[in-house]
Amino acid sequence: MIQGLAVVKKSERLADGIYSIWLDTEIAKTAMPGQFVMVNTHSDAHLLGRPISISDIRKEAGQIRLVFRVVGYGSRELSEAKVGDSFELMGPMGNGFPVDKLSPETKVLLMGGGIGAPPLLGLANKLKKYGVEQVSAVLGYRGETGGLFLAEDFKKFANVYIATDDGSSGTHGTVVDAVRENDIQADIIFACGPMPMLSAIKKLAAEKGISAYISLEERMACGVGACLGCVVKTKKVDGHSHVNNSRICTEGPVFEAEEVEI
Numbered sequence: 069m070i071q072g073l074a075v076v077k078k079s080e081r082l083a084d085g086i087y088s089i090w091l092d093t094e095i096a097k098t099a100m101p102g103q104f105v106m107v108n109t110h111s112d113a114h115l116l117g118r119p120i121s122i123s124d125i126r127k128e129a130g131q132i133r134l135v136f137r138v139v140g141y142g143s144r145e146l147s148e149a150k151v152g153d154s155f156e157l158m159g160p161m162g163n164g165f166p167v168d169k170l171s172p173e174t175k176v177l178l179m180g181g182g183i184g185a186p187p188l189l190g191l192a193n194k195l196k197k198y199g200v201e202q203v204s205a206v207l208g209y210r211g212e213t214g215g216l217f218l219a220e221d222f223k224k225f226a227n228v229y230i231a232t233d234d235g236s237s238g239t240h241g242t243v244v245d246a247v248r249e250n251d252i253q254a255d256i257i258f259a260c261g262p263m264p265m266l267s268a269i270k271k272l273a274a275e276k277g278i279s280a281y282i283s284l285e286e287r288m289a290c291g292v293g294a295c296l297g298c299v300v301k302t303k304k305v306d307g308h309s310h311v312n313n314s315r316i317c318t319e320g321p322v323f324e325a326e327e328v329e330i
């Protein structure tokens with residue numbers, strides 16, 4: 069794991085309250101889709117880092133992309149970053165999406181809800197490089213008020229389907245509704261988004277008899293496995309606390325859906 073300064077190379081507003089930054093960082097060399105970084109903004113009053121998923125990776129250029137929603141102090145400070153500014157980063161952290169068992173014939177379904185979509189973009193990019201031919205991405209948004217951020221980026225790597233809460237684009241409903249409406253077939257699902265969406269995807273995968281991997285972006289504190297502030301109930305017994313828990317920061321954030329109680 070690397071800790072050090074990352075320099076802002078590009079910063080842009082994608083939609084209302086949604087921002088993207090590309091950072092120059094050594095972390096890019098070993099980062100994998102689904103992993104995250106802890107970002108420390110400059111305020112002394114906020115010593116804990118903010119976990120943000122790595123949205124895309126340019127290994128050769130030594131750059132990673134973060135896409136985030138402004139919800140509080142840290143994310144607001146990040147959104148105000150200018151080219152040339154620097155932040156303390158720690159990473160890459162977590163396990164990332166398991167792609168080793170995929171073949172070019174595997175039908176992959178990516179399901180991203182709102183600010184859960186960013187980590188799936190780097191995965192879609194990687195799958196294209198691996199030669200996986202059938203990748204569908206179902207992206208869920210609020211609708212007209214929130215914008216369809218990243219949808220155009222996903223189109224470079226996947227067949228994109230949209231679901232919106234207000235019906236202004238694509239399927240009027242959830243990402244699961246969009247899978248049913250478009251009769252999307254898959255051998256494996258990778259998903260990230262709000263907990264109710266992930267629960268629905270777990271049920272969908274069980275119903276279709278396919279495996280699903282979900283990324284849990286719940287609250288974190290230390291980010292390194294020490295505080296137990298991020299546990300999720302699992303089938304597996306945790307070696308640290310000796311109960312049926314897993315720490316999202318170290319054993320996740322990606323879990324096989326049937327392994328976690330959500």
Ligand SMILES: Cc1cc2nc3c(=O)[nH]c(=O)nc-3n(C[C@H](O)[C@H](O)[C@H](O)COP(=O)(O)OP(=O)(O)OC[C@H]3O[C@@H](n4cnc5c(N)ncnc54)[C@H](O)[C@@H]3O)c2cc1C
Nearest residue numbers: 118119120121135136137139140141142143285286287321
């Ligand atoms: C592994 C992981 C990956 C993540 N990836 C991304 C990402 O790619 N893009 C992105 O926008 N966000 C992501 N998040 C959420 C992000 O970490 C929080 O939004 C951020 O820490 C908030 O910091 P803040 O200082 O702006 O807000 P704070 O002032 O700390 O909090 C503001 C409000 O946001 C709520 N909040 C804080 N953390 C979370 C959370 N994890 N989930 C829901 N609400 C929260 C607080 O309860 C509070 O109501 C991720 C979280 C995890 C654990």
Ligand code: FES
Nearest residue numbers: 289291293296317
């Ligand atoms: S955030 Fe402290 S153990 Fe995971």
